[in-house]
Amino acid sequence: MGIEFIKYHGLGNDFILIDNRTSAEPCLTPEQAVKWCDRHFGIGADGVIFALPDQDGHDYTMRIFNSDGSEPEMCGNGIRCLAKFLVDLEAADANVSSESLLPRSYKIHTLAGVMVPKIEANGQVTVDMGQPHLLAAEIPTTLAAADQKVIAQPLEVAGQTWDVTCVSMGNPHCITFVEDVAAIALETIGPKFEHHAVFPQRTNTEFIEVVRRDYLKMRVWERGAGITLACGTGACAVLVAGVLNGICDRRATIELPGGPLEIEWSELDQRVYMTGPAEMVFAGQSSI
Numbered sequence: 045m046g047i048e049f050i051k052y053h054g055l056g057n058d059f060i061l062i063d064n065r066t067s068a069e070p071c072l073t074p075e076q077a078v079k080w081c082d083r084h085f086g087i088g089a090d091g092v093i094f095a096l097p098d099q100d101g102h103d104y105t106m107r108i109f110n111s112d113g114s115e116p117e118m119c120g121n122g123i124r125c126l127a128k129f130l131v132d133l134e135a136a137d138a139n140v141s142s143e144s145l146l147p148r149s150y151k152i153h154t155l156a157g158v159m160v161p162k163i164e165a166n167g168q169v170t171v172d173m174g175q176p177h178l179l180a181a182e183i184p185t186t187l188a189a190a191d192q193k194v195i196a197q198p199l200e201v202a203g204q205t206w207d208v209t210c211v212s213m214g215n216p217h218c219i220t221f222v223e224d225v226a227a228i229a230l231e232t233i234g235p236k237f238e239h240h241a242v243f244p245q246r247t248n249t250e251f252i253e254v255v256r257r258d259y260l261k262m263r264v265w266e267r268g269a270g271i272t273l274a275c276g277t278g279a280c281a282v283l284v285a286g287v288l289n290g291i292c293d294r295r296a297t298i299e300l301p302g303g304p305l306e307i308e309w310s311e312l313d314q315r316v317y318m319t320g321p322a323e324m325v326f327a328g329q330s331s332i
């Protein structure tokens with residue numbers, strides 16, 4: 045008999061969720077996760093997420109493997125999916141409907157610290173993503189001295205100079221503002237950013253078109269996953285980068301290929317809040 049899984053997506057950024065609440069170690073190896081994520085020979089997903097037991101007094105622990113088997117610190121769309129998954133599991137355990145448990149929030153332990161997703165009665169999920177990290181050593185990048193921020197710094201990639209801003213939401217992001225996101229050859233440019241020597245942990249890469257101060261269009265090349273339809277940590281990093289460059293408001297809609305996310309960088313507590321959907325797609329059993 046295979047391992048049970050459920051698939052969820054957040055704006056088309058899709059994940060295989062596994063109920064791993066009875067063991068502290070993920071029940072799949074990174075190599076297995078690569079096979080499961082394969083869209084032709086497997087189930088198909090941008091990553092595999094494990095709901096693990098609590099650690100240090102939090103409700104649960106989240107771990108995620110990218111589709112290439114690498115392990116990121118955090119995952120914004122994924123944590124919204126995880127929150128929905130946890131409500132569905134708790135509802136099934138208690139033999140009640142998931143809706144009857146809403147609103148519900150969780151304290152989730154991740155490699156990037158504690159994150160707090162809250163599922164509203166209307167099903168939208170708002171996540172307290174914590175404060176962004178802005179110093180070069182925290183990204184990490186060698187583009188500036190360790191204790192300096194990287195805002196509109198020139199970076200040479202593929203024979204062109206790009207003005208990049210770097211933000212960590214627990215995972216690294218390199219953001220470039222452009223005239224026309226549709227014109228970017230993401231498939232060829234993305235991997236060159238991801239593997240550039242100035243990013244020792246590689247990087248997620250976002251290209252942004254500012255439509256209005258409160259409306260940005262984004263395309264993303266994800267570290268370890270390639271082109272995806274949405275990236276939650278990326279959308280948060282983009283809003284922070286826009287504020288640092290003085291070109292967007294502290295609250296904006298970020299339009300991704302898979303749909304919009306609402307992002308706010310609070311002036312009060314300097315934390316970033318992300319609101320968006322998470323949908324269950326199907327459940328199954330894997331035999332690979």
Ligand code: ZDP
Binds near residue numbers: 121
């Ligand atoms: O940092 C990384 O390696 C990302 N590929 C992790 C996944 C990020 C994600 N797309 C998000 O929404 O934040 C899940």
